[in-house]
Amino acid sequence: MHILDASDPAALDAALGDAVFDIIIDDGSHRSEHVIATFGACFRRLAPRGIYIVEDLHASYWPDWGGRYRAPGSSIEFLKTLVDALHADHFAPWDTGIPEDERARLVVQGAEITRVTFHDSIAVIERGSDTRSAPYPPRLKRRRSRPGCDFTGPRGRIARGIGRHRRVLGPRGAG
Numbered sequence: 001m002h003i004l005d006a007s008d009p010a011a012l013d014a015a016l017g018d019a020v021f022d023i024i025i026d027d028g029s030h031r032s033e034h035v036i037a038t039f040g041a042c043f044r045r046l047a048p049r050g051i052y053i054v055e056d057l058h059a060s061y062w063p064d065w066g067g068r069y070r071a072p073g074s075s076i077e078f079l080k081t082l083v084d085a086l087h088a089d090h091f092a093p094w095d096t097g098i099p100e101d102e103r104a105r106l107v108v109q110g111a112e113i114t115r116v117t118f119h120d121s122i123a124v125i126e127r128g129s130d131t132r133s134a135p136y137p138p139r140l141k142r143r144r145s146r147p148g149c150d151f152t153g154p155r156g157r158i159a160r161g162i163g164r165h166r167r168v169l170g171p172r173g174a175g
Ligand SMILES: C[S@@+](CC[C@H](N)C(=O)[O-])C[C@H]1O[C@@H](n2cnc3c(N)ncnc32)[C@H](O)[C@@H]1O
Pocket: 004, 005, 006, 007, 027, 028, 029, 034
């Protein structure tokens, strides 16, 4: 057993080396800043297909715990951004409403996540398998040969835009 600050990457490195886990449960302080920092420190220690569970998310709505309804910086608002990350491959390349650094961060984060589920007070985030590669562009490529598919329109531009992004960021699951 190790007793340490789960939001401290250096402490985790010192105690755990490069160990990864099938299940990680955050049942710590439930303060929003700790939940977010712990996710940042621990999610990379999730094994392929592992699940990360955050408990007692009702605290995210409580001001005394660093939260409030729709409060920027609350843990539930952070976890909602993982839903965006899950869909980052589908962002339209010409959507100027997404800052480039945020788009890039969400694409990289989305590459590691395969499922996000919310329950009452609990979020479950599932890591993809190491072997998963970008599913969206190949699926589009397969459809290209189907009759009636026009890839010169907006969806074609989406596919080309994602391809450009991938070349910059590397394959899904890298890093
Ligand atoms: C709600 S209790 C849950 C304890 C245990 N999981 C259980 O079910 O009995 C929260 C525990 O998380 C610990 N804790 C709070 N912040 C932590 C952090 N950053 N890293 C590791 N543990 C933390 C507290 O010391 C406390 O023991």
